[in-house]
Amino acid sequence: MSEIPSELKYTKSHEWVRDEGDGTVTVGITDHAQELLGDLVFVELPETGTEMSAEDAVCVVESVKAASDVYMPVSGEVVVVNEGLVDAPETINDSPYDDGWLIKIKLSNPDELSGLMDADSYDVETAED
């Protein structure tokens, strides 16, 4: 069974979101997503300063098996990216919720956060996969 921390929010496309409480969120892919993809070997991160809407493709993660888009869970500006992943994409497999985070977003519409799934809903969602 994959890990689903209760303090995070989730999307149907398997991103997790941590509300940092200062108008920014941290985003990564879930344990379930990294398990489905297998060994990650490449990450394409966006430029900081990129502004995008919720559900826009913002990163690409590639495993040996397949390439997969990562989508903006909420609208806003990408303010920090996890540069360390470029040389060590396997960090996402090892630590999807901590060291394997992808980007930090400055929210342009904080209300969107309430539209994300909680851990229980995401658990139900992935059980159907």
Add this chain to the structure above:
Amino acid sequence: MSNKTVLYDKHIEYGGKIVDFAGWQMPVNYGSQIDEHHQVRQDAGMFDVSHMTVIDLTGEGVKPFLQVLLANDVVRLKQPGKALYSCMLNHDGGVIDDLIVYFMHDDWYRMVVNAATRDKDLAWIDEQSAGYDVEINERSDLAMIAVQGPHAREKAIEALPVDVVEAVSGLERFFGCACGEWFVGRTGYTGEDGFEIMLPDTEAPALWDGLAEAGVKPCGLGARDTLRLEAGMNLYGADMTESTSPLISGLGWTVAWEPEDREFIGRTILQEQRDQGVVSKWVGLILEGKGILRGHQKVVVEGVGEGETTSGTFSPTLKRSIALARVPKETGDKCQVEIRGKLLNAFVVKPVFVRDGKAAS
């Protein structure tokens, strides 16, 4: 459709992650396909390849039949047990499948064909065999385990029955030998030494456990694909299909042109293609920077033209991305590959990336 091999329960027991492959429930990995890849390059790994199709061809007419059915010539097989890699072509010179055929004796050859192409292969073979004294038997009663890696043979020998060990001692590369209902080939699909062991279904789970006890680690289909690509071995359905000639898929070496009067299926068209001259060449690509090559990406050769990758992946040995590709004949040692709208630089190399566990170039 969802077939299971006789080793399915073992895959679950050993922590295999199961995916559908050509209608079979097969393990894609047992945790990390990259670890499994290194395991085979450095030591010994085992793969369940029981989904592959084993066909016995027997009878007086087998040799003349195979001389027509296959683009390579079984007459090259003079010593019993010797194996031959060949394409089976359609009348347009396209590849129906690639296969290994073992010469057992004058009226017994054993063929191993792909799982995904089983139905059409059997139908084709049956249709072409009309008029020959040949009996065609699919051996779905056999399981197959490939044990591969520099230490594969010594470890496998610890797990094999005594009479089989005796039969395989002294077995040379690209030979197979039968021992009762067991059959061991010193062949594989990883670029490493090892055995492919065919045995009765009922005995396969015990052998799997025995091999594991001897230190052979279970490996999934994921590692099998990165290993074969590093070794520059073609994958049917990606690198060649029914609409590609072996001459544009790096398989010209498997076509036996001599003797000239051997009228194998597809020969007429292949001969025409050869006379006209093939305008593409078959190469390996190594991506210069970061990124992952995949099949069907556009290859751009400045001032020359365009080509296409047929399969690509991340090479765990080289720690770079590699691909097999069809490019214009005049292509030099550099090209670019289009990935998500960007042109990335790649080196053009011979289509073999890793030999004996090390970078080939």
